[in-house]
Amino acid sequence: MIEIDGHAGGGQLLRTALALSLCTGEPFAMDGIRGKRERPGLLRQHLTAVEAARDIGGATVEGALPGSMALRFTPGGIRGGDHRWTIGTAGSTTLVLQTVLPALWMHGVAASLAIEGGTHNPQAPSADFIADAFLPVMAKMGLEASFALDSHGFYPAGGGCIRLDLHTSSRPAALDLSTRGEIVEKHARAIVSAIPSKIGERELIVAKARLGLVEGEASLHAVHGAVGPGNALSIRFRAEHGTAVFTGFGEKRVTAEAVAERACAQARAWLDAGVVADTYLADQLLLPMALAGGGSFTTLTPSDHARSNAALIEKFLPVEFEFRDDGRGRWTVAVSR
Template identity: 30%
Template sequence: MQPEYLEIDGSHGEGGGSIVRAALSVSALTGKPVRIYNVRGGLRKPGANVVDLALLRILGSCTEAHIQCRYGDTDIFFAPKRQLRPFRDRFDLSNLAKGSAPGSVPLILQTVLVPLSRAGRISTVTLKGGTHVPYSPTYEYFENVALKAFEELGVYAWPSLTAAGYSPAGGGEVSLEIEPSQLNGFDFREPGALKSIHAWIVTSELPEHVRKRGVERLERLAHRDGLDIKIRALKPHASSPGAAVTIGAYMDAGYGGGQSLGHRGKPMEQVVEEAYEDFLEYLDSGCGVDRYLADHLVLPACLCHEPAVFTTARITSTLLTVAWVVKQFMPVRLTVHGKENESGEIRVEV
């Protein structure tokens, strides 16, 4: 007979992958079994995808969980049998579901970061898949924005990129070493002074002039707005052509950025302009973190046993959904002040 478990409606709120990612993370951390039904029920293509299967493999291995789910299933059952222990393994996301779109390696690593930081010993995760794919953080954002913010929370991890993987081919490879950590409370309400701005212009298997045009366009935009942006042009190995631009700001008490991906027929200048506009939304907001980072800070804010508060440039449906999921598992005093698609404040009191 299965133990009692929480039931989570996968079509709630954002109705996509954030429900699965949050529910599996909190289940692994608390030991509470969960059934997620209507998985990705708010999307055009419902059912468990490669990212979900990868999370089940990693978190299931760390907790010896009983798992019921296959690719495309609209129900996931996850029942941890023990406390989290370290994960040390490597696997190729393409082997989880033949013919599927490349799963996002940075998104998976960003999701397991907090659970594995509580595993008591060092974890090393190596994944092959997409490193620069739609609806996910780029590798450069993960390494240079997200992980920098998590260091402020007391979570330390070291990534390395062996190869980039673009959509639809995938084929990238990233390793992440995660130290056992003790989460700290944090205050990202007022970002304070701007310390520095960095940009990463990434091209693979493309002519040199493409990367050069991207650098020149960003330099002109920065000059127009009086910004000092430290630009790095990168050319990682990849099995297929691809391009991406990531821009990040380091504040006295905040982190944020913007990003954009290239594709066939899209000028490199447009990729730069989209990333720059995305970045300016954060920089001009006067908030502590951007909309991408905000939903990933909810769980550590609820686990640190100290006051935690941050402002974000935009309250997204993903943020609201993650907050709702966490509250199903944990008796936390978590409040979101503000309306969806506007700036706002997220506060956790102890």
């Protein structure tokens, strides 16, 4: 059984451990889960990820209780079919998806997954990121799947739903993403739910000015029927060899202009560095490339989050990660056996 110190990271460390355990069949024990967080231990969204991993993997689980800081997870066989999980809060649906997707893919199991909760959460990849940035890269690695955002779920109300239909796919194949190529499409979309449209319009004014967007490269989308109010600015740049999505989230006492400025600053840093993967996509590429046994990509300065994830992956899989500083804010991350 692999022993893991949960103090070394947050919920992502747990989700990565669950995914790796399902992929390899190796049980693990994690203590000190989210030990350095203001609210340590398992929260509702983490418990849903554990529940999903248990269902997909026919696993035996000990310690899956609210606030628990210790978990024992022993996987069985991978199960496809229809699954539906409800977080019950605005906790991230996309992070639950990414907990179970690698194992289903690696084991060639078809499944239909529906997850209810938050779809646009400041602490997680948005549904737009999954659809436009993450899944297209996975398709290049061999994943065959279709994704849908059934309904939006904003923080703090949640109530959204995403669906993924996964077809029987070949195992992940190695991929080199060293060159971004030319930008072929750019677009900013302001999403508003139960708040004045003017907020989204103000965000788009900033995005147009900061990113040089022209007519047809910006749009306003009013959501109807969401459980609660919310706002997100989603900026998408599609290049020849990859797509980047940057998201700003509206929050109380923060102006629309400030929300847009933050998202535009992230986009500009990525544009100026000339890399393929932004910081968030870089985090998501580590596990699939490790499962493929090889691959590389260029990115911005790797986060501590990415480095701790890489170290955990090396505990489960016979691979090594290299983080190379190429200078001027550009890095190369490579994985090999």
